[in-house]
Each structure stands twice: as C-alpha cells, then as structure tokens.
Amino acid sequence: MIKLLIVNLYLFLSFSAMADNLFIDLVDGKNVTEKNVREALKQLRDHKEVKLNKDLLVNPFHHKKEIKDKLKKPFCQNCHLEKPHQVNQRNRSFLNMHTKYISCETCHLNNQVLKLENKWLAYGYPNVGKVIDVYSSVHTEAEKVKTSILPRPGAKISPFNKGKKVVVFKDEKFSIEVEKKWKTLPEEEKARLKASLHKPLNKKGLSCDKCHSENQKVLDFKLLGANQKQTHSITSNDIAQFFGRYKKDGDRLRMSDLLR
C-alpha cells in the first residue's frame, strides 16, 4: 500500500511540470488500479518483438503507389508501429488506412467530460505542431464553397482542448522522459508506467459510425474544410455502412450481399 503511494507520488512528481497538453494532464491525473497493473505486466511478458521484414526477393504482383511522407512521429510510435492495427482481420487494414490523416488520440482518447475539437494539426514541416487554419485564405462566400477536406500532406486531424493540443510528439520533453524511464525501470515499475500511460485511452477505439453517420458528434466537417458534397459522401460512406452490418467480430458476410 505504501509502496503504491510512493511510486504514484514518484510518477506524479516526475511529470508534475504543468504541461500545456491534455494528455499529459490526464496521465498525471488518473489513478492506476491494481487490475490495470496486472494486465500490463501480463502483456509485457507475453509480448513478441516483430521486426519489419522489408525488401523480399519476390515482389508483390500488383503495383502499389509508393508515397513516403516525412512526418514527425507522435509519442505513440515509441512502441507502436506506424500501422498499428493487427488483430482484427476485418478492420485492421481500413483502420491503418486512417492513420495517414487521423491521429491516434482522435479515436482512442477516453473522454466523456471535456469538450474536444478536432482540427488539422501539421505533422510535417514547415509548420510542425501548428494548427492548419483551413479558412485562412478564404474571405468570400464563393471561396468557402471551394474548400476541401481532402487530406493535406503532412497533416492529421487531431483533438484540441481549449486550444491546447492533445497530441504529444516524440521529441517533446514528456516523451523523452518516458523513454529514459522505460529503459531503466525494472519490470514491475515498467508495468505500472505502461498502465498509467494507457489509462486515459481506450483499447478499442471509436466504431465506424461514430464519424461516418449523420448527426455525429466527433468531427465537425465544416470546421475541417469539407464542402457539402464531401460531407455527404463521408457521412453516407458505403464501406462504413456495410461494416455496420457485421454483428460480431468473427462474422464473414458474402461480398455479393454487401454491394446491394
């Protein structure tokens, strides 16, 4: 019990610099339960390191578009891959597709209390860390019609709280401190740290219909620059709709049924 308090205090003090970041505040604020710690410890022990196997001798048969963006890495990529979803066979590729223009926190932040706004955050140079104002060059009504929500290179939709960004980048102080701790702490402490970092987050993110439906509350498409046509095509997206027809995770539906 005392050990718990001391360690919690230790963690609290080490992160106690009042960061202008909601995520860090949340990490500091929430208490970690024993159950969380036990789960984290189990995951640590069962984890298998997978090395990226690039450049196989046999090339893929179909031609892919290769686009490499030089983006700044978010804090999550200290441990997780850039395309992190691996388990759910149905979803994983589609979710990984979204990582290109939506940041992790948008779907995985466990927040019912605070008011969050989603805006375009620049991950790539030259304006890293700054909000991209879609309407900065728009002054007339005519120009308003021409804005677009099409992904901007080097920018991702990220949540903001009262103007403070929630995303933590890999080179920020918080991230560097966590990295250092991770290397030096023994196993039990590591589990505790892991649990505390993930406390403000949900393992299972938002489902498709939380954005891809009418009357959704997560994304303000207009704010993000979408025009009428785009808003409509997002909210009535085919794929999102037929994902809605799956009742359970292991379901397999006939494709000829889906496209009716």
Next chain:
Amino acid sequence: MNLINQILAIPNGQKYRYFIIILACFAILAPWVFLPSLVGNSDLCGKVCVRRFFLYFPGMTLEDLGNQMSVAWIGVIALSVILITSFFFGRMWCGYICPMGGFPELVSRMIPDRWKIEFRGLPQVPIRYGYFSVYLVLMPMLGISACTLCNFVTVPRIFQAFSGDFMGIAFILSAVGLVNLALLFLLGFFAVKGRAYCQFLCPIGAMDGLVNRLGSMFRFTRHIRVERSRCTGCNICARNCMTGAIKMIDRIAVVDQHSCMSCHECVDVCDWHAIDWVAVPRVVEPKRKKKGADYFPHPEWKAVHDLKKKGWKVSSWQRVVIGIIFGLILLMIVVTQVGAAERHPDPDGCFTCHALEGLEYVDENGVLRNSSIDKSHYFSSLHGSVPCKDCHRKIQYFPHKEENGEVDCAESCHVEEPSGKEAYSHKKVVEEFQQSAHGKGWSKGLTGGNRLEESLDVYPSCRSCHTNELYISQKDLPKFKDSFAHLDTECGNCHQGEVWLNQFGGHILRRFIGSRWGKNDKNKMCNDCHADQKRMVKVEIEDKKTGEKNLVSPRFVLASDSYEMSLHGRLLKSGVEEGASCIDCHAPEGFSHGVKRHDDPEASTHTDNLAKTCAASGCHGFATNPLNTGFVKTDLHDIDIIPFLHPDSPLDQSRMESNWVKALAALLPVLIILGGGTILWKIFGKKKNVIFAVVGGGHFQKNVLGKVPRNKRPVKKAVARKPSANSKIKAEADVSPGEKADD
C-alpha cells in the same frame, strides 16, 4: 651513381622514345585511361579491341565479318591508322607508342641482361607467322579464346590492380591472370630488351611487320635502311637492336623488315652512320656539275637485301614442306554463316475498397501486407482486361480467408484470345515451366501471405520474375510518349478515356518499338537468384541415372561471376548491346520458360543444340558449320578467370586441377631461377662492358652477330713473317698458310 650514369648514357633519340611510351602509358592505362574513356571504355576490350574482328571462323560469311567489325568499330579504325602509318613511316605504333610492349621493355631495360633469356636469336619470321596463321584460323576452329592470353588485357589489368580497380585485382588473383602475369615476366621483363611477346605472339605486330615489309619496297617511305658501303660490320647495331631484326651477314648489317620496329636505336648507336631511318633520296643527275662539289657516291640506302641465305636454296625440301602446310591451310579455308468508353472490368466491385490508399498491416512475420491496388495502373497493365475473380477464384466472403485468396497461374480467364476465340490461359507456359530446371518453384497457391516463404525458397515461383507490368515499363513511358506524341491528339480526339489510351496505345507501341526489357534488365532478373551465392550453394541436383542428390559444383555457384568476367558480360556492362545476355543462351526463342538442365538433350545449351543457339541470336551465324566444333566448346562460364579468393565461396580442390594452374606450376620455377640469378648477379657478379644473356646468348652471338666465342674459334695458326733485315727473330719452320680466322 651507376644508374644516373646509365641514364645519361642513353642516346637522345631513345630518351625521346621512352618519354612517348610513358606518355602513352598515361593516356591508355589505368587509372588515367584518358583515351579509352573518350569512348566510354575503362579497358581495351569491346569497342576498342583491335585483335578479334579479323578472326576467321569456318563457314563465316561477309555478314558475320561485318557484324564482328561493327562491334569493335573503333578498333577497326585504330588498326587501320596503325597500318597506314606503318606503311609510310615504319612501325611507329609498336616502337614508340604501344604501352603493352613499351612497358615491359622499359622495365626489362632496368634489369641487367645476364640472367635473362635471349629470344632474339630465334628464327623470327617462321615462328611469328606460323603462330599468326594459327591464331587467325586454327584457334577459332578449336574454340580457343584469344582473350585469355591477350597482352592488351594483361598489362592494363596490372595497372588497374595497382590503382585499386576491382577488375585488375580480380584478374591477378585468378588462374588465368597469374599465368598471364608469369608470361609477362618471362617474355617481357626477363627477355633481353623486353620485346619477346611483341616479336612472336602479337597479331598486331605480325600484321604491322607485313605492312612494314611491303612499305620498305618503295623508295618514298621511311624505314630503317642500311648504307652497305659504310657498314664496317662492328656489330653494335645488331647487339642493340630491340627485336634482333639486324643480322650480320658477311659482316654487313642486314635488316629484316618483317621484324624491325623502327625504334631507331641502331641509328643512335652507329658511329658510322651506316644505318638510318630514311626514305631513299631521289637520285637526280644534274645537267651541270659545280666544280669541286661532292656528288658521288650516291648513298643507296637499302631496306630489303636480296641475299641468298646460307642453306636457303631456291627449291629445297624445306620450302616444299612449308608450301604443303600453307597449301593445306588454304585448301581448308576454301573448301570448307476499344468499346470507345473506358473499360471497367470490375463487375464485383473489388476496387471499391482496394482502390483506397494505405490498406496495409504488418503480419506476424514482419511482412508489410499491402492490399491497395493502383487502379489506373491496373487497367493500363497487361492484365487490365481481366476481372479480379478470374484469378482470385475462391474469394466469396469478406474478410477473405488467407488461403482463399490464392492464385493459380494456370487458370484460364474470361478474356477471349482474339485469334482463337478460346479462353486465354497461361497453362502451356506453366507446363513448360514445370518441365524445366526451375520446375520445383511455385506456380499456384500464390497469396499475399506466402511471399516470405517464396522468397526463401531456392526455386523461383512465377512471381519471382513476373509482376503485373504496364505494356511499356514506367521508365520507358516518357520516351514512347515522346515518339508518339500525337497519340493524345490523333487517337485521343475520339477515344477520350486515358486508361483506354494507355492500354491500347501501349499494346500497339510495344510491337512497333520492341520488347520492354533490355539485355541488362534480363541479366538482372536472373542475377536476383543466381548471383546470390548463399542461395545457390544450397541447390541440389538429382543424378538422372542413380537418383541420388548432390550439392551443385562450384561452377554452378560461380556461374554469375564467371559470366560477368567473360567478354559477353563485359560488353553488356559497358553498354554494348551486342553482348549475349543470360536469356540469349539459356532461354532463346521458343524456350522462354523451359530453361532445361545443361545435360538434358533438349536444353538450348546442350552441346548438340548449342551451335543453333549461338547462330539463332543473330550473332554467330557460322556456329552451325561443322568445322566449328571448337567454337561451340568455348567455355563461357570459365571459373579460371575468377579470382581464387572469392569472399563467398571456399577454395575448392577442383579449381586447382585446371590446366592454367598446371601451366603456372611449370612457369614459376623458371622465373624463380631467373629472378634469383639476377639478384645474385647484381650483388656478386663480374661486370663486363658487353653482357650476353645466359640463356640463348651464345646462339645469338653465333647466328645474329656472326660471332664465334673465343673458345670455339679455330686456332689461329702462326703466319710466317717475312724476315726483315733488322729482325732478329728467326723464321719458324713448317709454316702453313693458315686460313684467315673469323674475328
């Protein structure tokens, strides 16, 4: 001190010559390679080669000759220039410029003459032209490649080795290279005056000699000529002649114009000015002569001496025999080269999802699995008309089970083949493939998931070589669009769809302009597996008779390396498209997927079929002529030209059994003796003014200089002196008039 004195004692004309040779070394040899690099070469092979294009293969037509000359066109020009200058000015190239002869000569001059071999006494004309005719005719017939013993390769490679170039180091460390190096020592450094290779073995020298001899028959050409009336028979010119072209006959110097290299040294050392590099001056009889002026005698510089050599009768059995041999060779030669709208073959709507970018995940083996497909690329590709389900037959549900996504390349699809109206299929190709040497590779069950397993397999799958390509490769597309710039405006006026334009236009353009891959691309495809020695070492070959499996020989493992060292490989690497690629021999027309094992009687490289293969590629039309069995036996995967110490393959005992190593074993003791002798002699030996070589020196003195060594001369009998009035010496009795001794 001695060295400086020696250098100062060099006649000025010779200093000038050495300087030009050194300049030529700078211009032609590594690492400067100034002249070869002007034409994109780093060595003297390929376009620049002067020695191979005139080789005669039985059954050769003029077209074949034209072919050979067009590959080495710069060599043809260079050789013509050399021969023309030789006609007018004597052998300037050989004596003044050629670094391949000049470099050994200069090095040889720095080594004392005592422990060297005197080649100059040998009968040059028979040996040189005998070898030349063998080189021209017999060697091609026997398939002996002149490249492995070429001096134009050895000396440049040595320079390359010393400047750190890989080709040079690889050459020196291979069996062939070591033998060539030993020969360079034997015929160059340890030959008196260093020009033994030039005298006897160089084909350029042989041709040059003939032209020189021809030119010297004319009065207006400059060659080394002797003024017989001034020659005292002192021998100095003959002793100093670089090639031993000067012989003393009846104590007058006679120049052999076949062998003379116009190096001018004889002129520099003759005190009597009895020999000079001149054209015969015009003899004009003046109509009036000035009193007291000296008009006579006119010097009659003679280049060609019509002398009856001793023992060389007009008609003799020696001449008959040589005549028969040449006649036979000659006899052998004589007797014997669009629906207008965009097509949308996506009836199942697969592209609804698969056209999205970024559909990827990392599987448990760490392979990035990307299911996005570039839609416009697919429709413009070779498979553009094929609906997804024609290949991916078993997919019905989403999410797809891993194994249901598999493709069998032998499946037929719904595209109708235009000529036969049958459903198109790769079945025949797959069958041919399964019969071939690669047959154990995957041709069905190909999914995204087993790409890793396929990559680690020794045998190639369909996918190892074939991906879904556009009709024209990406990198060639701008070039084609350039050539057919009107495609957009002319065809595009009606056919608006970009995909249709790319597909249909590509379909036509490819046939107009030719196949997509150049030879280097084809080689790269084969090399992806065959150059990976770690993979190749694991391949097993099953003996057809006994059925037992053995690992492959080093020859197989090193096949890619030995090809790259060969002339074909080097030509392609330097951008000359006339080289033969892997496909040209192993999978020529009609054999595409059926690369068979070498010992399979149907293989294109089987000895029975090889001649047709060489002739089929349009290069060596004469290969099918039955007299050319030797040509077909040329080893194109000769591992003797690969360095011994190869990083990936261990030194195999079998490599030590090659003939080259045996030759090396024979040459080395000779070189060691000569080298050791030189060093010892330098330290301990008696120094004389005039030195003759240990090997062949006596023969040289006797036959060329006309000198008999003191201890072999007939004893000079005492000559009776007329007793003078003042003399107190009594006349000896029994004085017989002795023969005048040769001195």
